[in-house]
Amino acid sequence: MSAHLRRLAALLAVLVALPVLPAHAATPSLPDRIAAGWQTDRVFVDPRLTVPLSEVARIRAEAAKSSFAVYVALVPRTPYLRESLFDLPTLLQARTGQPGLYIVRVVTDEYWSGVEELYRPGGLKGRDLNSVKGDDKQRLDIVDNRPAPQIVRIIQQAQTAYDGRALPAASTTDLEPPRPPRRPSSTAKEDKGAFIGLGVGGLLGFALTLTLVLRRRRPGSGSKAVESGAVQPSGYQIEIRRQADQAITRAGQSIRKLEKRSELTVALLDRRDDANRRLDAARTLRADQPDDLLAVTGALVLARQARQAADGSAVRPPCFFDPTHRAGTAHVPWGDAVEVPACRPCAERLGKGKTPHGLRVSRSVGLLGRSHETVPYWTLDPKDNPMVATGFGALTDDLAERVSGRLDDVR
Secondary structure: OOHHHHHHHHHHHHHHHOOOOOOOOOOOOHHHHHHHHHOOOOEEEOOOOOOOHHHHHHHHHHHHHOOOOEEEEEEEOOHHHHHHHHHHHHHHHHHHOOOEEEEEEEEEOOEEEEEEEEEOOOOOOOOOHHHHHHHOOOHHHEOOOOHHHHHHHHHHHHHHHHHOOOOOOOOHHHEOOOOOOOOOOHHHHHHHHHHHHHHHHHHHHHHHHHHHHHHHOOOOOOOOOOOOOOOOOOHHHHHHHHHHHHHHHHHHHHHHHHHOOOOOOHHHHHHHHHHHHHHHHHHHHHHHOOOOHHHHHHHHHHHHHHHHHHHOOOOOOEOOOOOOOOEOOEEEEEOOOEEEEEOHHHHHHHHOOOOOOOOEEEEEEOOOOOEEEEEEHHHOOHHHOHHHHHOOOOOOOOHHHHHHHOHHHOO
């Protein structure tokens, strides 16, 4: 074999030994692409979107006024986001490693929605962002056909949560136009008058009949009316009571363990006080309303949070739909442009277009209130109960204060 042939054979052997290279590099994941874009511009706009420059400029201007870093991502809805949207702020913050406000807004047709999280520097405390959003009465009126109005309002809410700055009024151009009141027609007025007359007459007749029946009844001949809250507890209610009592015991143990430390710093004293505040409210609910499902569930939530505070872990909001579930780790849209924390199973069910079963309670129905029906707790009047008003602390983190300071409002 000639020297030329030997060189050719060696070259072929080297080529055979080389690994087969892919035809093209793998496309970076969405979090990687957003994080890479943020290295040059903290307002990332997916190239597949056409967002007016005026919208982007307004977002940048509002972000520049904040006292913390603001990271914004505007992306179209994709199958990936249907599963991972609520985890995206955490994934993005892990890639940047920086504190600040992380906002992800997704567009479907002309409707903008999304998630946001405020990450403070280590050791810095402040009001919860969801609490500020829950108290913002104008949040429901912000338009959702443009990204800037929602994002500007979120930055303002985060500023209030960050340093207690007063929340400004929303710009009138960012609010839905007021709906003109509908004036009833003359025919409708006549029909209304007729129905009122029939109703009054029927009510008087019913009252007269009821009076005659009650007069004819002999004392003690009938069964007593079922009082509110006197329904025999179910196995589910008994289990919630057991969990609440167990959580209260464990929270007390964690607080005592914290108090036994040789040196209690200011931060540890704050944790102890926060844990005691929540535990005292939990004990109050169990003592004052031992048979009420709402009160028992509220005691369970507060006791869990008291233990978290004493152990030094983050105090997490409960699942809005069922506070007996795991903590609300995802924020899901609910109602008119409102987002609530939810556990993963409830978030997944809502993502499929189904309403979570939720915590169901019994309420009296009928003219005499003798019948009962089971309904989701959030359908009750929030004015009647602090657990309903706060979503058991999922909407505003002041359930302990409401229980301790407004016992008359607790049913």
